[in-house]
Amino acid sequence: MKRRTIWMIVLGLAFAGVLSVYFLEPEMAYMPATDKVLNRPDSSEQETTYYDLNGKTLSAKEGKQHPEAVAVTPSLIKSGRETFYKETFGNEVFLTDIVGLVDGPLTIPKIMKAILQLKGKGTDNLQVELAQTVTLGGKTYRKGSKIDTGIDVPKGSFMPLGMPVKFREGQLKVGVSCAACHATVDRQTKKxxxxxxxxxxxxxxxxxxxxxxxxxxxxxxxxxxxxxxLKRYLDDPKQSLPEPKAIEKQVDQVFSKWPRGSFDSTIDLKSNPTKIPDSFTFGAHPYGWSGFASTGPFHGLSVFSNNVHAQNSDTLTQADASPALFGIPKEAYLGTILQNAAHPRFRYRPEDGKKPSQFFASVDPTPGTPGVNEVVVPPTFPKSTPVAPAGVLISSPGTKVGQQNNAMAAWQNTLVPPKAPVTLDEKKVERGRKVFRRAGCIRCHAGGAFTRNRIIPADIVKTEPSRAQALKKTGNRFGPPILYRPDTPVPPPKGARTLKVPYDSKKVRLGFAHGDSPGGYKTPSLKGLYWRAPYLHDGGVAVGLRQEKGVTGTLLKGIQPDPFKSLTALLDKDIRQQVIQANQDSPDLRSLHIQGIGHEYWVDDNTGFSKEEQQALVHYLLSLPEKK
Incomplete structure (x- = not known):
């Protein structure tokens, strides 16, 4: 066949592809086949049907008697996995059209070029060439240079993990699913x-x-x-909104300081990022670092999953709560977010004479609900509640209210962490088991998930207190936990039946830091510790393989903390002091409330334990059972 003929065929196919893309509006997302996954789920819950009643497990017969119970079926669990990998709930609109995530130095063509250059080998840190020069936080990144994104691409894949791409309105848009943060590519196997x-x-x-x-x-x-x-915003938005370039520079300066593997999931006008949590959730309730997600289906796990998309991937959903949360009028809040939107359609222009809310209503892709994500307004809106801290519930049209969150919760509860890929001495493991008891670790870390499911007040556990109090202002607008019945369609019909959800008021008060409560931190599970370094909620207990100390010596330099050495630092007072000092020497980390302090339960020579016993305990902690 002649070369010209071949090129005509290729061009014809490409043109046909473009036409089909434009009219069919396809979506692309990666979900691994089971042989591409390193760990294996606990299959015991994937072959039976049971009901979850606010964390209590009921048989199929018992569950049918409770309309508020969630039916956990094999198909629900299967759909939960698919939702985890593929569902964005429409956040590509916020991230692409409003935030401009791929509209600046980082672009879709450059991301795809980096993936193609892998030639199917996979990576846990996609290095992407920049399309333009930019200065962030005083550091200049040159056009053509490559940055570490931390975006994962599994072996054999030509799509990033947890970043679905959609074609809408003649434009490629990138969103994020849960898998972007709560799944990763193993550095050795690329699974x-x-x-x-x-x-x-x-x-x-x-x-x-x-x-x-x-x-x-x-x-x-x-x-x-x-x-x-912003607080004085009244009738003249031209004078009251922050100057776009000035606020952009200030926000960029803060974001560029965040350590890798961290995210600030609270909107309290403070920057207190925490390390990304794992999703080995069975028995690990309450959820969230402060334990705020403690109520409703699956012991609050559905609440935790909801908050990620109901708030963190679309800040517009909080416009109605802005006066109570921040003391900022709704109009000022909306105007600040939209005045420099990436896509002209969503860009608010004060000189047009419209209020920000009037402008947004004219371009809102989801009219009738706040923000641009797919949400349901519960009867308590706009109040925060124990089952809807963000005030709204994520649910896609055509599903049931909360169905996707419940499905993801059911699936996450089947996940089992893989064995730590390190050589562990069995004799040391057995000795460490005894040290674990003698040192008193079991007082807080007991049971199959190695947690007593408690929230410890911040002034007792003594870790950095800022994050524990991040939800305090939700108390200004807080209501009782009320949900629609799980069989309610989306959107909910008028007069849809609701349910009052039981809750522990003391636990909620502590988890949200309401009133004079100092707030607290949940006792975490100890399952899969190898996959969870660095340690503590702020990720401050970090030590590299070559004894690099603190976040300054590891994550800020692109060095991953070593689980064995970081656990040793968690237990050893002298080493921890070195880690804390390294963190405190950084003005950036101090401004982000990252220290690595607290949890002063030492297992070292200060408390009568030998170095051999300390290391035996670390061996034991890294060997904790895979099974529930």
Whole structure:
């Protein structure tokens, strides 16, 4: 066949592909086959049907008697896995059209070029060439240079993990699914580890490279002058909204400081990022670092999953709560987010004479609900509640209310962490088991999940307190936990039946830091510790393989913390002091409330344990059972 004929065929196919893409609006997302996954789920819950009643397991017969119970079927679990990998709930609109995530130095063509250059080998840290020069936080990134994104690409895949791509309105749009943060690619096998945190995802830098990262201003701290201007916002938005370039520079400066593998999931006008949590969730309730997700289906796991998309991937959903949460009028809040939107369609222009809310209503792709994501407004909206801290519930049209969150919760509860890929001495493991008891670790870390499911007040556990109090202002607008029945269609019909959800008021008060409560931190499970370094909620207990100390010596330099050495630092007072000092020497980390302090339960020569006993305990902790 002649070369010209071949090229005509190729061009014809390409043109046909473009036409089909434009009219069919396809979606692409990676979900690994089971042989591409390193860990294996516990299959015992995938072959039977049971019911979950706010965390209590009921038989199929018992469950049918409770309309508020969630039926956990094999098909629900299967759909939960698919939702985990593929579902964005429409956040590609916020991330692409408003934040401009791939509209600046980082672009879709450059990302695809980097993936193609892998030639199917896979990576846990996609290095992407920049399309333009940019200065962020005082550092200049040159056009043509490559940055560490921490984006994972499994072996054999030509799609990034947890970043579905959709074609809408003649434009490629990128969203994020749960898999972007709560699954990772194993560095040795390049297989997917389901449930493990993506510990080197460079989210702060990726956000800072968006052209309108100011849409996430609530995760940072505005200058007193800017904040005062927003609070005074009345009739003249031209004078009251922050200058777009100034607020963008300030927000970028904060985001560019975030350590890899961390994200600020609270909107309290403070920057207190925490390390990304794992999804080895069975028996590990309550959920969230502060334990705020403790109520409703699956012991609050559905609440935790909901918060990620109901708030963190679309800050517009909080516009109605802005006066109570931040003291900022709704109009000022909306105007600040939209005044520099990446896509002209969503860009608010004060000179047009419309209020921000009027403008947004004219372009809102999801009219009738707040924000641009697919949400349901519960009867308690806009109040925060124990089952809807963000005030809204994520649910796609055509499903049942909460169905997708419940499906993901059911599936996550089947996940089992893989064995730690390190050589462990069995004699040391057995000795470490005895040390675990003698040192008193079992007082807090007991049972199959190695947790007593408690929230410890911040002033007792003594870890960095900022994050524990991040939800305090939700108390200004807090309501009782009320949900629609799980058989309610989306959108809910008028007069849809509701359910009052039982809750522990003391646990909620502590988890949300309401009133004079100092807030607290949940006692975490100890399952899969190898996959969870660095340690503590702020990720501050970090030590590299070559004894690099603190976040300054590891994550900020692109060095992954070593689980064995970081666990040793967690237990050894002298080593921990070195780690804390390294963190405190960094003004950036101090401003982000990352220290690595607290949890002062030492197992070292200060408390009568030998170095051999300490190391035996670490061997034991890294060997904890795979089974529930």
């Amino acid at each position: 997917v580890v389901e449930g493990a945190a993506n510990s080197n995802l460079n989210q702060g830098l990726l956000l800072a490279m968006g052209t309108n990262s100011a849409a996430y201003f609530t995760h940072t701290q505005l200058t007193p002058r800017q904040l005062a201007g």
